Amino acid sequence: MSFLSLHDVDLSLGGTRILDAISLHVDKGEFVSILGPSGAGKSTIFRLLTGAVPLQGGTITCAGQPLHGQEASFAFMPQRDALLPWRRIIDNLTLGLEVQGIPRKDARARVTPLLADFGLEAFSTHYPAQLSGGMRQRAALLRTVVQGRAVQLLDEPFGALDALTRLQMQAWFEDRWRTSRWTTLLVTHDVREAVALSDRIYVLSPRPARVIAEMSVPLPRPRLGRPPCAAAHAIEAQLLETLLQQTGN
Numbered sequence: 001m002s003f004l005s006l007h008d009v010d011l012s013l014g015g016t017r018i019l020d021a022i023s024l025h026v027d028k029g030e031f032v033s034i035l036g037p038s039g040a041g042k043s044t045i046f047r048l049l050t051g052a053v054p055l056q057g058g059t060i061t062c063a064g065q066p067l068h069g070q071e072a073s074f075a076f077m078p079q080r081d082a083l084l085p086w087r088r089i090i091d092n093l094t095l096g097l098e099v100q101g102i103p104r105k106d107a108r109a110r111v112t113p114l115l116a117d118f119g120l121e122a123f124s125t126h127y128p129a130q131l132s133g134g135m136r137q138r139a140a141l142l143r144t145v146v147q148g149r150a151v152q153l154l155d156e157p158f159g160a161l162d163a164l165t166r167l168q169m170q171a172w173f174e175d176r177w178r179t180s181r182w183t184t185l186l187v188t189h190d191v192r193e194a195v196a197l198s199d200r201i202y203v204l205s206p207r208p209a210r211v212i213a214e215m216s217v218p219l220p221r222p223r224l225g226r227p228p229c230a231a232a233h234a235i236e237a238q239l240l241e242t243l244l245q246q247t248g249n
């Protein structure tokens, strides 16, 4: 059975229909991406999962239980790193745990052994403004995964980075994911990123978002840090064509 499952999820906001019978699922340890045009409703799916907007129609289950009261299953990383500028990196990293009620000292003990793996060991007492964009994204990702939640929700985590840093971060992230196998749902409008990182990809139509395609990515890992193969290009081309058909181009 799927770990996270959305079935026929409908949503309207301010009289505008945003989601139209969205059904998708994520298995344990799976990396799934939601790919769609800007404004389609991708982030809105995350707002539903984290309880920021209430479910209006359809069902969502996580670990076999209805979503209601299950929001604690999700760790959410937003598009911007959202680090608090007045807190040192270490104190930003413990924030999610402190919100869960874990004392700061215990939270630090949980974060500290992970600093080196995220390339932040020498920067834990720095403030966010003293770090590069890539480092801040690594910190935001560490803050997300250290919470030990069942599912990681990543909303365009590399979208704000310059092209080179984005490539480096994607390769670094793929490496981390291969060892930890976090159950991950990624929102992106970057076709190449989706193919590089995902086990499966759902493609959404423009608003109101419907699932118009579901594609498996049966490519060996690691996929990044080496020239993309012909099979990856073929999947990217198919996804692009699906997206372009929807926009009438």
Ligand SMILES: Nc1ncnc2c1ncn2[C@@H]1O[C@H](COP(=O)(O)OP(=O)(O)OP(=O)(O)O)[C@@H](O)[C@H]1O
Pocket (backbone or CB within 6 Å): 013, 014, 015, 016, 018, 036, 037, 038, 039, 040, 041, 042, 043, 044, 045, 189, 207
């Ligand atoms: N409260 C609201 N009332 C009306 N429309 C809303 C409301 N909140 C969001 N929307 C609309 O819902 C649509 C989906 O927004 P969402 O942020 O989920 O899109 P997205 O696919 O994540 O876009 P992007 O890729 O640009 O981040 C947008 O067109 C947005 O204008």
